[in-house]
Amino acid sequence: MSIADNIRSLKKETGNQDVTLIAVSKTKAAPEIREAYDAGQRLFGENMVQELVEKQEQLPKDIQWHLIGHLQSNKVKYIAPFISMIQSADSLKLLQEINKHAQKNNRVIDCLLQIYIADEETKYGLGFDEAVELLRSDGLVSLKNIRIRGLMGIATNTANEKQIKEEYYELKIFFDGIKQSFFRTDNAFDTLSMGMSSDYKIAMEQGSTMVRLGSTVFGQRIIKHWKNN
Numbered sequence: 001m002s003i004a005d006n007i008r009s010l011k012k013e014t015g016n017q018d019v020t021l022i023a024v025s026k027t028k029a030a031p032e033i034r035e036a037y038d039a040g041q042r043l044f045g046e047n048m049v050q051e052l053v054e055k056q057e058q059l060p061k062d063i064q065w066h067l068i069g070h071l072q073s074n075k076v077k078y079i080a081p082f083i084s085m086i087q088s089a090d091s092l093k094l095l096q097e098i099n100k101h102a103q104k105n106n107r108v109i110d111c112l113l114q115i116y117i118a119d120e121e122t123k124y125g126l127g128f129d130e131a132v133e134l135l136r137s138d139g140l141v142s143l144k145n146i147r148i149r150g151l152m153g154i155a156t157n158t159a160n161e162k163q164i165k166e167e168y169y170e171l172k173i174f175f176d177g178i179k180q181s182f183f184r185t186d187n188a189f190d191t192l193s194m195g196m197s198s199d200y201k202i203a204m205e206q207g208s209t210m211v212r213l214g215s216t217v218f219g220q221r222i223i224k225h226w227k228n229n
Helices: 003-016 031-037 049-058 072-080 092-106 128-136 161-182 200-205
Strands: 021-025 043-046 066-067 085-087 109-115 146-152 189-196 210-213
Touching: 003 021, 003 031, 031 049, 043 049, 043 146, 066 109, 072 085, 072 092, 072 161, 085 092, 085 146, 092 146, 109 128, 128 161, 146 161, 161 200, 200 210
Parallel strands: 021 043, 021 210, 043 066, 066 085, 085 109, 109 146, 146 189, 189 210
Antiparallel strands: none
8 A cells, every 4th residue: 555545544543533643754755754745644753853854844834743752952942943742751851941942932832741651671751650740840830831732652562462551551541640630621631642553553442642653654665764865
């Protein structure tokens, strides 16, 4: 199937369950992203700041870019003018930096708190306790140029579906608790981003409202690095 066919099929599948589709375009060349765009996709996710900035300059301006990879504080300034959502906020320090650059650009930037749910040491994110502590902190209250829209999590990279299901289930329960405790009157806190190409069906079953799909959209084919196209 072509990228366009994949987009149409996935939009139907996710739309039926009221789940937002993020097409993960990291390492993909502009023409491939354009094919997904021409099929109606407007939300794209990138991992690396430099790659994101260069693609944003090349591609249509109505694309909503999501930063889904780990973000270093010193890179925030490069994406602050245009980023639609930062899904990988994992510290108060980073949120303060995002707020600072959002203010400079006269914007409010949507953020998700990345929660560590995987049984792996390589993943980033806040523990459940750390997330609660951050949300209770006085430092967060003063940040007027960011908006906490929800949570994001990455499950363990395993073939054990039971483990993946449990990790996503726990994150959904936590999301509901956070919503009730901190955002009960805030309708903007509505996003639970969980699920990638290997496990998005499980994630949707467990209550995900947003999935991040790369190979399911663009295929597994190996291409030259995006810069060389």
